[in-house]
Amino acid sequence: MNKRQLLQQAKRIVDSRRYAAEEQRERVLEQLRQNDEWRLAEQRLRSAQVDLAMGYGDATALKNTVAALEKQLSELLKKSGVKPSELTPRYSCKLCNDTGYVDGKMCNCLQTELRRLIIAGSNIPDKDFTFENSSETDKHNLAVYKKVKQICDLGDKNILLTGQVGTGKTYLLSAAANYAAQCGKSVLFVTAYSLNADFLAAYLDGQDASSALLENLIDTDLLLIDDLGTERLVNNVTANFLFNVLNERMLARKQIFFTTNLQLKDIQDRYDERIVSRLLDQSRTFIAKLAGDDKRLAKNRPV
Numbered sequence: 056m057n058k059r060q061l062l063q064q065a066k067r068i069v070d071s072r073r074y075a076a077e078e079q080r081e082r083v084l085e086q087l088r089q090n091d092e093w094r095l096a097e098q099r100l101r102s103a104q105v106d107l108a109m110g111y112g113d114a115t116a117l118k119n120t121v122a123a124l125e126k127q128l129s130e131l132l133k134k135s136g137v138k139p140s141e142l143t144p145r146y147s148c149k150l151c152n153d154t155g156y157v158d159g160k161m162c163n164c165l166q167t168e169l170r171r172l173i174i175a176g177s178n179i180p181d182k183d184f185t186f187e188n189s190s191e192t193d194k195h196n197l198a199v200y201k202k203v204k205q206i207c208d209l210g211d212k213n214i215l216l217t218g219q220v221g222t223g224k225t226y227l228l229s230a231a232a233n234y235a236a237q238c239g240k241s242v243l244f245v246t247a248y249s250l251n252a253d254f255l256a257a258y259l260d261g262q263d264a265s266s267a268l269l270e271n272l273i274d275t276d277l278l279l280i281d282d283l284g285t286e287r288l289v290n291n292v293t294a295n296f297l298f299n300v301l302n303e304r305m306l307a308r309k310q311i312f313f314t315t316n317l318q319l320k321d322i323q324d325r326y327d328e329r330i331v332s333r334l335l336d337q338s339r340t341f342i343a344k345l346a347g348d349d350k351r352l353a354k355n356r357p358v
């Protein structure tokens with residue numbers, strides 16, 4: 056889903072809260088309208104209010120009528136045992152009364168819902184893999200972390216993270232994904248392996264490299280591809296589809312972040328020139344190698 060669709064869905068959720076709050080009030084009103092006296096007074100009040108608003112008749116007399124009817128309704132309410140608060144919709148968000156907007160700006164509740172949907176649909180491996188939670192201590196790696204966060208903020212360059220297995224590439228990629236999602240960007244996290252499987256399925260389904268199935272890969276604000284190089288290269292599929300995604304995203308000035316265990320030289324050998332020239336163009340891609348031991352092994356080492 057693209058950001059517009061996610062926002063629509065978030066808005067529907069906030070709207071449904073408002074409907075629920077207002078429905079509760081309607082139910083109480085229905086109950087009160089069982090009483091003929093209430094129903095009649097309510098009808099007369101509405102009609103007097105309309106006349107007053109439209110400027111029909113004597114304004115002073117109408118104002119008196121409105122006041123008298125309001126008083127009558129309030130007394131009837133007291134008699135009915137219904138608390139006045141029950142006639143006030145209990146909105147979940149007091150800031151926007153569950154409309155999602157305050158002064159034309161997105162309310163916090165709508166933003167929260169949007170972020171929740173982004174993360175839910177993002178496929179990020181772990182929502183706790185964040186810049187704040189990181190236990191990285193290596194000076195070089197910390198500088199890379201800082202730069203990655205900066206690029207997330209600027210939204211300008213692509214990122215290619217290299218390094219051996221277990222140097223924390225997937226962690227950093229996830230941290231970038233979680234951070235972007237928190238900033239309200241739509242995010243899609245995939246492994247190169249699963250992406251290739253999707254490419255192959257689309258190809259076997261008779262769709263070409265620009266098919267609608269792949270729109271999502273181009274629509275999303277930030278695409279993150281983990282473990283480039285672990286996918287099997289399928290003739291007529293991997294290179295064509297990957298190039299298309301890369302190219303379309305770059306034309307749309309949308310970021311794409313990768314991790315890979317491959318050396319840059321291996322990338323040049325493995326992928327065709329069209330992909331390599333885009334991927335390794337340092338004016339458009341920040342390339343960094345994470346240093347260090349295998350963190351996953353280190354964790355299990357006896358102290």
Ligand SMILES: [Zn+2]
Nearest residue numbers: 148151162164
């Ligand atoms: Zn709100």
